[in-house]
Amino acid sequence: MFIFVRMHSTVKKSRKVQIEEKATTLFREKGYAATSMRDLAQVLGIEAASLYSHIKSKEELLQKICFRMADRFFDAWKEVETEQNSYAAKMQKAAIAYVQVITQNTDASAVFFNEWRHLSEPHLSKFLSMRNDYEGRFIEIIEKGIAAGEFQQVDSKFMMLAILSSLNWTHNWYKPNGKLSPEDVANKLSNLILNGLKK
Amino acid sequence: MFIFVRMHSTVKKSRKVQIEEKATTLFREKGYAATSMRDLAQVLGIEAASLYSHIKSKEELLQKICFRMADRFFDAWKEVETEQNSYAAKMQKAAIAYVQVITQNTDASAVFFNEWRHLSEPHLSKFLSMRNDYEGRFIEIIEKGIAAGEFQQVDSKFMMLAILSSLNWTHNWYKPNGKLSPEDVANKLSNLILNGLKK
DNA sequence: TCCTGTTGCTAACGAGCGTTAGCATGTTTA
DNA sequence: TAAACATGCTAACGCTCGTTAGCAACAGGA
Numbered sequence: 001m002f003i004f005v006r007m008h009s010t011v012k013k014s015r016k017v018q019i020e021e022k023a024t025t026l027f028r029e030k031g032y033a034a035t036s037m038r039d040l041a042q043v044l045g046i047e048a049a050s051l052y053s054h055i056k057s058k059e060e061l062l063q064k065i066c067f068r069m070a071d072r073f074f075d076a077w078k079e080v081e082t083e084q085n086s087y088a089a090k091m092q093k094a095a096i097a098y099v100q101v102i103t104q105n106t107d108a109s110a111v112f113f114n115e116w117r118h119l120s121e122p123h124l125s126k127f128l129s130m131r132n133d134y135e136g137r138f139i140e141i142i143e144k145g146i147a148a149g150e151f152q153q154v155d156s157k158f159m160m161l162a163i164l165s166s167l168n169w170t171h172n173w174y175k176p177n178g179k180l181s182p183e184d185v186a187n188k189l190s191n192l193i194l195n196g197l198k199k
Numbered sequence: 200m201f202i203f204v205r206m207h208s209t210v211k212k213s214r215k216v217q218i219e220e221k222a223t224t225l226f227r228e229k230g231y232a233a234t235s236m237r238d239l240a241q242v243l244g245i246e247a248a249s250l251y252s253h254i255k256s257k258e259e260l261l262q263k264i265c266f267r268m269a270d271r272f273f274d275a276w277k278e279v280e281t282e283q284n285s286y287a288a289k290m291q292k293a294a295i296a297y298v299q300v301i302t303q304n305t306d307a308s309a310v311f312f313n314e315w316r317h318l319s320e321p322h323l324s325k326f327l328s329m330r331n332d333y334e335g336r337f338i339e340i341i342e343k344g345i346a347a348g349e350f351q352q353v354d355s356k357f358m359m360l361a362i363l364s365s366l367n368w369t370h371n372w373y374k375p376n377g378k379l380s381p382e383d384v385a386n387k388l389s390n391l392i393l394n395g396l397k398k
Numbered sequence: 399t400c401c402t403g404t405t406g407c408t409a410a411c412g413a414g415c416g417t418t419a420g421c422a423t424g425t426t427t428a
Numbered sequence: 429t430a431a432a433c434a435t436g437c438t439a440a441c442g443c444t445c446g447t448t449a450g451c452a453a454c455a456g457g458a
Contacts, residue, residue, distance in 0.1 A: 030316075030319070033233035036414075036416080037417080046435085046437090047431080047437065049417075049418080049438080050437070052417070057416080058417090064273065117229075118230070127304045145396070149398065151398060152398055156389060159391065163365075163396075164368075165364055165368030168362070168368070169367070173360055183305070188353070188361075190360065194397045198349065198350060198394060199349065199351055231451080234447060236444080236445080237446095248406085248409090248447075249406050250408070250450080251446095252404075253404085253405080
């Protein structure tokens with residue numbers, strides 16, 4: 001057995017982690033409801049019943065994926081709080097932090113954005129309130145930016161939705177091995193948001 | 200029996216149309232895979248087996264919803280072709296036409312954007328090629344706008360994705376009876392796209 | 399009046415679902 | 429060496445799935 005975590009490539013992943021990873025991929029590709037435990041078992045080369053030696057339920061997998069992503073987004077926000085110059089700069093930092101989380105976890109992001117509605121209570125409510133919290137942080141930046149005279153006078157909630165939706169979409173096309181780094185993507189997007197398409 | 204189509208409110212809808220409408224709502228709320236024919240039958244007050252006097256299969260419902268939306272998007276594009284002034288104006292017209300289709304069909308839009316992957320072949324391929332066609336039209340406007348010196352020099356495909364994603368998101372929050380008209384939404388969004396958030 | 403179309407039912411089909419029980423094997427830890 | 433853990437199996441549970449067969453009631457048009 002290897003010593004725990006030496007290099008990424010040589011880590012022996014626990015079966016549980018392997019299951020979670022394959023589940024993430026499958027949930028992304030086929031959707032949560034359309035992915036069966038037998039599908040999941042098959043890609044791991046075991047029987048469906050064997051999965052239950054490692055996990056509690058199918059939904060537990062979804063919960064792990066969704067709330068782990070939520071944690072990553074909140075963690076990334078710490079970067080935003082360090083920014084003290086302008087609200088434009090703060091918005092840019094928020095976009096960069098956000099896009100970085102997405103591009104570093106494209107499969108989990110897709111599940112996070114598309115499959116959360118299959119969470120049961122009370123997880124669903126918790127998820128929605130976290131999302132609400134996060135969206136509020138973007139609204140706050142926009143509103144303070146308007147008050148400070150930096151931004152156009154726009155409907156802040158409306159603008160938050162437009163901005164986040166273009167950031168959220170990133171997981172659908174971003175290729176981790178492509179020519180664009182997460183920073184490139186985030187910078188291009190925040191440039192579009194702040195300055196628009198026109199010259 | 201009423202004469203066919205006199206007023207919206209007094210039209211006697213065929214059972215088939217009623218089924219398609221309820222299916223659209225359910226597919227939107229629960230997702231295609233998680234919606235059962237028994238669910239659908241229940242909201243109509245009939246037995247699941249009775250549905251099959253009117254429709255061929257569950258997937259046929261999804262196909263109808265998806266391709267009817269696709270038709271609406273292509274229809275709406277005719278408006279864009281009439282615009283001859285500037286590429287900014289053309290982009291604005293495209294955004295308006297697009298958002299109008301979405302806001303006038305929020306449930307069907309949600310299904311169109313989220314459930315298309317459950318289409319089987321050859322419908323899936325047809326769907327994807329139509330989407331590709333449509334995206335290409337946005338790319339063309341962006342590229343010609345850049346060539347004409349109207350737009351910043353940006354990656355046109357990247358920009359198309361960012362723009363469409365913020366338009367696509369509209370169905371998630373738009374309230375048909377709210378204070379914003381489809382035109383309002385479209386104008387605000389195209390203003391953001393063209394001019395950005397900054398003053 | 400007969401025909402055709404619309405609408406709906408009950409009963410049932412084979413298949414797949416998530417999950418549990420109970421057991422076996424090998425590996426690590428004490 | 430013994431206990432504990434990790435990993436996997438077969439068999440099966442109760443349930444739901446989409447769908448079909450066959451039949452019945454009623455409407456509108458010829």
